Amino acid sequence: MAEKPAAPGRVVFPGATPAVAEKLKRLGLNCQADLVLHLPLRFEDETHITLVAAAVPGAAAQFDVTVISSEIAYRPRRQLVCRVEDASGGLVLRFMNFYPSQQKVLQPGARLRIFGEVRGGFWGTEMIHPRFRVLHGDEALPTTLTPVYPTTAGLGQATLRRLIERALQEVNLAETLPDAIVKRLHLADFSASVRSLHTTPADAAQPTVWQRIAFDELLAQQISLRQSYAARRMHRAPSLAGNGVLTDRLLTQLPFKLTGAQQRVWQEIAGDLAEPHPMQRLLQGDVGSGKTVLAALAMLRAVEAGYQAALMAPTEILAEQHYRKLAGWLLPLGLEVAWLSGSQKKREKLAALAKVGAGETALIVGTHALIEEGVEFARLGLAVVDEQHRFGVRQRLALKQKGVHSHQLAMSATPIPRTLAMSYYADLDVSVLDELPPGRTPVVTKLVGAARRDEIVARVRLACRQGQQAYWVCPLIEESEALQLKTAEETYAHLSAELPELHIGLVHGRLKSDEKAAVMAAFVRNEIHLLVATTVIEVGVDVPNASLMVIEHAERFGLAQLHQLRGRVGRGAAESACILLYEQPLSETARARLKIIFENNDGFEIARQDLHLRGPGEFIGSRQSGLPLLRFADLEDTALVEAARATAEEMLTQWPTHAERHLARWLGGRAELLKA
Template identity: 80%
Template sequence: MPSSRLAEKIPGATPLVADKLEALGLHRQVDLVLHLPLRFEDETRVTPIAAAVPGETAQFEAMVVSSEIGYRPRRQLVCRVADDSGTLVLRFLNFYPSQQKALQPGAKLRIFGEVRGGFWGSEIIHPRLRVLHGDEPLPTALTPVYPTTAGLTQATLRRLIARALAEADLSETLPDALLARLSLPGFAASVRALHAPPAGLDAAALANWQQPFWRRIAFDELLAQQLSLRQAYAARRARGAPVLAGDGRWTDALLARLPFRLTAAQQRVWREIERDLAQPHPMQRLLQGDVGSGKTVIAALAGLRAVESGYQAALMAPTEILAEQHWRKLSDWLAPLGIEVAWLSGSQKKKDKQAIIAKVSAFETALVVGTHALIEEGVEFARLGLAIVDEQHRFGVRQRLALQQKGVEAHQLAMSATPIPRTLAMSYYADLDVSVIDELPPGRTPVLTKLVSAARRHEIIERVRALCRAGRQVYWVCPLIEESEALQLQTAQETFAHLSSELPELSIGLVHGRLKPDEKAAVMEGFVRNEIQLLVATTVIEVGVDVPNASLMVIEHAERFGLAQLHQLRGRVGRGAAESACILLFEQPLSETARQRLKIIYENHDGFEIARQDLHLRGPGEFIGARQSGLPLLRFADLEDTALVEAARTAAEELLAHWPTHAERHLARWLAGRAELLKA
């Protein structure tokens, strides 16, 4: 949006200021109203210098005693001030001549800043100050401090926000009955109190998110999110989609040939998906299942249902290793039924790739598995009825939609082995139907998790030797491929060389993201066939690798991995009958966050509990990958406040059913201009 247009929408904003406001996402006066303070500073009282407490922020009034430029250890302006109780040093490491001129002996100052102990006594580095001319009254309320950007001062923001509070539409968007039931204060009263706190509200009270004014804002934000996602859900259901009812000939044939029975959870989930596919509107379902819960067979059944109904199905995975694993597994299951599964990846030879693309466009193949290559220009489906996206959080929102749009309103099944905590599912995934496989297949053995200091590496190497001699296989995972001076991590290449030297009697393989696809495939095939006993790898083996004979996972520099990655990697073992273990090698000293992560993974095996604690550690934005998801982030609401999330969800249903005008006004206030961020 050009600055001139923005300046028109926000009265009082010059074109230069308008550019800064745009950088903060502030386009309208109501956006300024919702640009709430980060914190509040108490400038309502003056503290005697003698009462200053190191480490605390306070305000003082004092007279300049001396002011000079020092040069040791660097050029700086040092000003000594005094009141009736004592003296204080003000130190400026960067300063202008105008500041030096203002700080002449005898000048009376109002000073605000954090006091700390210095060589010459109490001091403040770069205080905020104002030269006083006579007796100037103190503010009567707390001073708000806003999120800002370079070149946009707090004074400018306060001026524009004060004007917005006076001129913007702050009328109520919630019905009186709903406000009364929820015991929430009015919107106008809440934003005014948060921008200009009334007397009696101190900074500590305003920092409490349970404070009624903050709670109202958090509720409104959650409500806007719920309303927008529910509208998106309703809009999709209004569109037509192919009815994939099928006749059961292929799905029944696969179930009859499988060497295992579906668990009760898998059967329940399949019934839910089967019911959706038979509807005349697009399915938009998220299939969650912990590592090894058996999501691939559900994807196979869904794909076969599309084929039975005269349509095509495509399965897209984020990495070549995972996509190829799916292709191999589906081929093994479906080849005996006479159904070919096509394979499409960016690394294929042009001739092979063109041949597959031709077969897909001519409907000579009904099932295709691949990577991002599936959504490339030139890949056309004759009759795509179902798009399956595995590890959906690893794709951007446009990539997920691009596959779905290869068919006319194709059904979509998104799969994730990263469990989504309940409150996150209720908020960010409110426009999806969610199915959960909450049961592991029989025969999966619990994985013993051990935390081991890297100083005991030699003990782990001996354990690897003994296991491999006994006929077992081992993964050894490292976080980097090449040396990094910044991180000083053990690399996959160094580890491979070291282990090859220490364990010359073993067959050791190395796989990482920079290997050529055919080289990578050869190493993985060797490990699957037990021709390679020890596989040194980066996180390319995080998902999709299924080798039941592998019973030990060693993770190098475990403190550098996220919880979801650690849980996924641990899930690569424990797939056979043998007792399995995951050893987390860590380097000292550990940061507090790393210590918490390792404690969580050590104490928990339930993916949903790990995800819940991960959400608590990282916050929703980082957990869902805000940039990838395409979703507007929650700025004020706390997803651990389950009651408020539930209340917003219920209120959204009520508003859409009984007060649609209120719903539209609420969405206009909170999300106008950001509709492109919502899921399509």
């Protein structure tokens, strides 16, 4: 049987002091079994000795030398300087940080074995902080390459190597997978694969060895997520079957027909809501694919069944936009929609809370204010979370928990690549809106150097004179919100001077909510021709007459942000354009990002390439606060992800004991993190 995971708060490392155990914990190693899967970063060749005269500058090598002199020099800074030699020549060793114990052993006459990079220096050929040990007699050289492991401050390689070697001898590395699966998938032996990777560089290892480790890691993740999914289905939730009266009335009065994709997804959502266990569905749709109307239908279905429904959005601009759109659709049906936000006047807020608490209002829209203490729902049956990736795991759960095991619909306009949906989101049911409503015009994207800014200002003037409206997005300055505000105000002042005949508005994160709302309302009414904005307009802003967007310093933005911003135009019949102004010189990453956004309009393709550029850790953002990241598996290996997913289902139904042993090996004490 595999070694049991360490109990929470207890770290089990035979041969390690408590201080070392704490440092191991910092590396995410919670028990001795975890050491087995702590694989080397690289290997160093300590199998032979190089003569000093044969040293190659810039290359790492190992030498056997004798100390000739050792002294502390004070210029240009305090350092320990040792002169050493072998039969072929001499070297200088320099230590900027040293202990008295090191000074004591580096005395003239001491024989050393040193390893490090050689370079030219002030005193001739030198090594800075080489790794060394004192030789006592003839010591045999290692016969294999020396592994170098990921570590943390205060945890030396020698200690790590000793503990890992011991773990490889003591931990039970017996097979956790049934023989039938190992044979069918032609998997390499687990124990032999792990031992091989501790002694063989990655590029020299057999491909089957890496494949086995990657598969096992993916399998553990899939088993854990599928368990979480199954556990959730054991909970009871209100069955929101409804009679279809309100949903049919909404569909009849809408000025448009649902697309085929919207109809398919509505059937999926309606089917989930009718079940007696909580829905946990992620609705993905590119910018403008029509997610809001599906949220409205789901909320109406909850009302038909006698329950309340709440929609939470990450920003006040987006939440208010949802509120206005839902109120416009639902008031004609005789339904009141309550509004809750942090900036609301106390009296208004208390009145809304009283109605919600008494069950007099069935539909509620708001920001984070919905999850504050004191917000009580009479019968919450459905929680809708828009732009779910903007909320942390706990925030999403907080709204859901306002109703006992209520249904949850998460919406995202940031498309998730298929392999990511199959791996990190395997505990959710995923619906995809892969069809845009008719009448949406494709947005033309142009890349323009900042030196041609005057031409772009003239283009804005022309568009606004022709009755169109435009956005001018100010550069992203992540380090400082104050600096970003200053830049936005300066841009507003410059454009106001350059375009005196236009009405120009300014909106940014520091504006009070009512001021922000007033500017946005004036823009919607076409009283403002050009809106200067920070990224607060990234999601949810819907002004069909706006056909031109300029993004300044586009090289500072991520791909998802650029795609979201671009989605603010192209919402009407007029031909739309998004102009990306960039400053030279461009980094390789910035160049790659701009190339991707220029060549692609499809959000899913952009997301796939973004995943390739950044890796899953950055891509999934807040989802990772509660999810162990994959260390060895490559999500672009779709076949392996598919195989792991199918095998997880098979093991949970046919070999549950094997599945538990596999989880214990790979996740140890971290499995509970997935419950969120």
